[in-house]
Amino acid sequence: MIRSCLKASRTFISHCPVALSHDAVSQPVLVRRGLSMGLWPFSASPRDFSLPNASWNAEMRQVYDHYTALCEVKTEDSEETGPWHKLPSYNRSLKHAAGGVYLSKLIQSKARLFTRNKKEYGAAFEYVIFMNKQEKRCVCAFQAGHLLEGPPGHVHGGAIATMIDTVTGTLAGYLVGPVMTANLNINYRSPIPLGGVVLIHSALDRLEGKKIFVNCRVTSTDESKLHTEATALFISVNMGHLFGM
Numbered sequence: 001m002i003r004s005c006l007k008a009s010r011t012f013i014s015h016c017p018v019a020l021s022h023d024a025v026s027q028p029v030l031v032r033r034g035l036s037m038g039l040w041p042f043s044a045s046p047r048d049f050s051l052p053n054a055s056w057n058a059e060m061r062q063v064y065d066h067y068t069a070l071c072e073v074k075t076e077d078s079e080e081t082g083p084w085h086k087l088p089s090y091n092r093s094l095k096h097a098a099g100g101v102y103l104s105k106l107i108q109s110k111a112r113l114f115t116r117n118k119k120e121y122g123a124a125f126e127y128v129i130f131m132n133k134q135e136k137r138c139v140c141a142f143q144a145g146h147l148l149e150g151p152p153g154h155v156h157g158g159a160i161a162t163m164i165d166t167v168t169g170t171l172a173g174y175l176v177g178p179v180m181t182a183n184l185n186i187n188y189r190s191p192i193p194l195g196g197v198v199l200i201h202s203a204l205d206r207l208e209g210k211k212i213f214v215n216c217r218v219t220s221t222d223e224s225k226l227h228t229e230a231t232a233l234f235i236s237v238n239m240g241h242l243f244g245m
């Protein structure tokens with residue numbers, strides 16, 4: 001079933017008159033027929049969960065502004081490329097990948113990305129990832145919401161592990177394509193206060209065939225305090241493996 005759906009989706013993409021981009025996926029018919037979206041009363045744009053919202057505190061905004069200023073800027077006239085690139089973040093990435101809108105209906109249609117499954121702003125995982133492809137590293141600003149409590153007033157170790165897996169996995173996936181976590185080693189050095197903002201730094205250590213070794217450090221935003229250290233191993237997989245085939 002899934003195999004034939006993947007095939008159908010590939011066929012669909014190859015016959016599609018426009019490349020399926022985020023916009024094209026979310027607004028396919030109207031965009032292809034050249035109609036103005038201004039007349040359409042419904043917004044079909046996917047929500048980018050990594051954009052600033054009212055729950056972000058000043059420190060989170062400050063980090064966001066700092067890295068945004070270092071990002072590539074493209075205008076109609078010129079293209080200035082900064083070393084950093086802000087990644088968008090959706091609650092079902094499959095839906096917004098080329099042809100994935102159909103797959104996302106067939107495969108666990110109610111599934112949502114673990115870290116993006118709360119609609120309430122600020123309750124759980126608020127984060128944004130900035131990628132530096134040249135240096136094969138990324139930085140994530142993470143503000144931990146009140147639903148992530150472990151020890152009283154502090155962030156649950158499992159929530160920290162989730163964010164480390166997410167950030168290191170995003171880096172590995174960005175650099176080499178689809179991956180799965182094979183191993184995660186974490187040392188918790190000092191607790192993270194709930195509501196606080198930390199930076200999650202991740203960098204590629206080395207590539208060995210299908211194996212991607214990545215390191216990670218969770219620090220205060222001024223980097224003076226180390227909260228957590230980790231190493232992770234990811235394995236390159238084909239799309240079939242991701243879908244359990």
Ligand SMILES: CCCCCCCCCCCCCC(=O)SCCNC(=O)CCNC(=O)[C@H](O)C(C)(C)COP(=O)(O)OP(=O)(O)OC[C@H]1O[C@@H](n2cnc3c(N)ncnc32)[C@H](O)[C@@H]1OP(=O)(O)O
Pocket residue numbers: 093094165166167169170173178179180181182183209210211233235237
């Ligand atoms: C595209 C969607 C984008 C989404 C964006 C949202 C961002 C969110 C990001 C969230 C990210 C969240 C991500 C998640 O949460 S992923 C979910 C959690 N992870 C899993 O469920 C993975 C389950 N395991 C497997 O599927 C397989 O075992 C994998 C794929 C990992 C390996 O497969 P397989 O077993 O068939 O491997 P191989 O035989 O080809 O071996 C290859 C090499 O690897 C070495 N090896 C293997 N395992 C280990 C190990 N444990 N320690 C040390 N080494 C290991 C092995 O010795 C060999 O080495 P060598 O002999 O070549 O030297």
